[in-house]
Amino acid sequence: MPQDALAPEVRQLIDMMTATFPQVGTQVADAAEARRILAAAPKSPAPPIPVADVQDRTIPGPAGELPVRIYRPAGSEASAALPVVVFLHGGGWALCGLDSHDGTCRAFANATGAVFVSVDYRLAPETRFPGAAEDAYAAYLWAREHAAAIGGDPARIAIAGDSAGGNLAAAVCLMARDRGTAQPTFQLLVYPVLDHRRGTDSYRDNAEGYFLTATHMSWYWEQYIGPDGDPAHPYASPGTAPDLAGLAPAFVVAAALDPLRDEGAAYAVRLAEAGVPAAYGVYDGMFHGAIGMGALVPAAATAFADATEALRKGLA
Template sequence: MSDAHPPRAATDPLTPRARELADAMSAGFPDPALGPVDPAAVREASRAGAGSGPARRLPRVTDRSVPGPAGAPEVPVRIYEPLASPGAAPPVVVFFHGGGWVLCGLDTHDGLCRELAAATGAVVVSVDYRLAPEHRFPSAAEDAYAAASWVAAHAARLGWDPGRLAVAGDSSGGNLAAAVTLMARDRGGPAIAAHLLAYPVLDHRMATESYRTYATGFFHTTAHMRWYWEQYLGRDGDGAHPYASPALACDLAGLPPAVLVLPECDPLRDDALTYVRRLEAAGAAPRVRVWPGTFHGFLGLGGLLPEADQALAQAAYDLRAALGLPDA
């Protein structure tokens, strides 16, 4: 991680550029603290705020569907295949998008998935899981697990390396990636070699200091997170279930290596750091980077925020190391 960061105003922990972007992203985005929010309004605001820059070109990007959980619909996925190294089967990363389990999809995270594929040299399979509140917990987690299982079962036939299968996600997608690692351990497979979590949602209690310090003013608010949990769990959902709140799992032993990308100014930050400490106590050696002056969602601002480009490059390096791959 670079030690060079733009100067910050004495009263603002965000860099000037991050502040500009956080305020722009917050403008017009529905705020649950001000009154009832319609999920359709949040989805519309998310689509309106999606990046529109030129997409990185890759050799092949294809859409298809894979089998969902028993009795559930098929799960749409988008497969990003980077330039292959001669004679080597590429690793594969199953990616779950963020959006509070309520919004976003394949298109909102298309640019990030393209950059992740190019930076890691891995095939990236982006998963369009079912959204809340129409489909509450554990629908998204079960869709995520089904997609990862399909990738593991078909990787060799598709020319990918089944021994280097990672899961990844940002925000609620990081929650799903962490949940899938637990599900895979508990259910005897598939074999997950690493998990990459960008500012993940890990604990429904929202009780840490960072939830108070960064409750408002940094794009993603504590009120937003509370509303997302309400949509995902409903009235009777079990937020303490480890597949809903992975940081509350009784035992984190036997999980694959972890890479975490964390913003300094994020209500979720401290939950992720607690998860890191628990992984360490369980014998793991997670790679974690806290990026000063940044806010929740910053990784999707490549080309607009220097720290986003730096963080993605560092995360790709750390993920390749966790998978036992040579430097790209």
């Protein structure tokens, strides 16, 4: 889609987000500085979306206590055993956290009727690959073991994430298969990072101008993998895993105006070819990061509705 074909209000939103976001890989090289810039950015004045209950706590992780935030959806009976979704936030493995994705988790919990467990995994470059993936896997194991204690159904545990969180969600499924753990009931991958090679048409088509840039992605990979890591490891680049058989059923959201568009769609196709029930949608007019912006980006509203429907059906 040519930039001038975007609705003016969507173009204005992209430009506003770009202006307040740290320009990592060019003007900003240090992750701590990028986090300071993000923390100082204006926050939405809208009140939080009401849910039935929110609890901050810690769970055992591979390197000590791992913070999580647990959401129970609005209107749910306190005694009901609800499906559980372990959610992994985006931010290029280096940015964001529980607060940045609080609204996303609240909206998804209410729309799906599931308990959401948002995971504050360790960030890069302070903790490089596979630290975040191991944290995500530990959170998944904890949710399986303790579902009943948080009002969840241990037979219905899904994994979900956006962007780098989608990468971690996909990695958890591979790790579970390889380590002999039960698969999640479902995996929801929202514009996931899946391939370190960054050579697709969408990387060329959407290299800049739509909030997330190809330069940003290069910087994110550098933070996560570091100078000595292996970006081609399947748990770092699930899209390069040689075998995708035996993984959880999946739905992949791909934003048309996103460098990551093609690798998300390709992953869903490969899952299906490996015998995994998998579907995807490519949403015209949607850019990276817009899943919670349906009031301003019509395509994002459609993507959110499709994602929640897929997750509800997958957990039924």
